[in-house]
Amino acid sequence: MTLKSHFLSDLEKEKKLAALLDGCYQKHLRHYDFIRVHDVKRQRQGVDVIFRNKKTGKEYFIDEKAQLDYINEDLPTFAFELLYVKDGGQKQGWFFDKSKKTDFYALATAIFSDEAGLYTSCKITLVNRQKLISLLVEKGLSQHSLRSNFADFTENHGKSTVAQLNEKTEGYLYFSKLNKAERPLNLILKLDFLKDNGLAKRLV
Template identity: 35%
Template sequence: MAERKSTFKGDLKSERAVNEFLQKYLYSYLVDEGIIDSFNSNTSLDQQHKGIDTIIYIIKDGADEQVRCINIDEKAAVHYARNDLSDEPLTTFAFEVSYMKDGELKRGWLTNEKYKETHAYFLCWLWIKADANKYNLVCEDILKMEVISIPKIKTREKLIMRAMGSKDIKTFELKADILRNKMKKRGIDRLELEHQLDPLINALDDIPDFNKMHLKFNGNLLIAKNYPQWVLTLPEKLYEQPLNIVVKREDLVNLANSYWVVTPQGVEVKKSVSKK
């Protein structure tokens, strides 16, 4: 089967629509309610390359601008947008560990050093018009968005600790690359994060003791039922072949600082952020 083409350019168009929607209906609301002082989505090209989609400025009397600013990286599950407002949102969210570009392995946004200046993720689940193109959205196509704000460093550390029992990013990246290669070689697309990296790598090497003690097999495929999970998109499905850590939505809501349901008609606060 031929490799599917990249959706990168279409994703960028839809990301701009998501940002415009957030400006109009969420960030403006946060200013009006006195939760933040102001925001700036007119970030420079350099800032955008560093993952900074919007800068919000908290209310902190006497503090200079650098102390008051929070750099937001907006992440939207656009490919899984719902077309019916009565539909439940996607029950998970994916954190990118690595991907392929022009035959070269690249670091995903979870640990990539070039995104070190971002402070928080705004994770977004979308509902869009039935006739909207998910790869070419405009702001007016978006009917509703559920948004949670989660701290970047805390979230990353929790995932890495769960994956291997320590917070060392470089070791995590090295072992994740080994795992990716072995998953691809075996044609396996899902593994449970609960089984830490060393046992998983050894199991994929077909070491009987590890297979018997740590994992269940169904023929040559590992059975992954519980989240978080390692999920590798194989090349016949997507050109970039992302390796993601996929987390249950409810776990992310529990971790979130704030949680909003946003429509053009208003904002419903599900979990509030302090004004202080």
């Protein structure tokens, strides 16, 4: 399969998932209206959907992240991209990227396809981006410390524990040298850890 066909396949997956997520928002967002963003520039700024408070009109920018590589699986974790490689150089991942306007992540997990060609159900966890970053910085996991401590991350592969996080209940790092072209360094966090610390809540 060519790179182009992978790209088109990913777009089709995202389109199908967006239809499912819109249905979930319509059903479960009681105090908010939602607006799906189609402008590519805004999407690149980390804004896929806007939640608007029905009473105050206050808007929140939502970046949708989905476990589309794990259809029909219910994982207890989610990967936050810290660093990756492009054109031979180290690039900033989306999580600490200061150009992003994201207020909340909408993490789509446990995506099931019970009918051919359709995504039929999923879980959505809303994560406050700034609160999560602040907690990690308090623990000594700032953007600067991660970049300095893992400058040679492309030489590693697999799970790596960090002293600041309990591997079993909070999270760990994962280097994807072998199975991803971008060779990303991801921070894998437990969804329960996010919820228990008041950083996230389940919408669906």
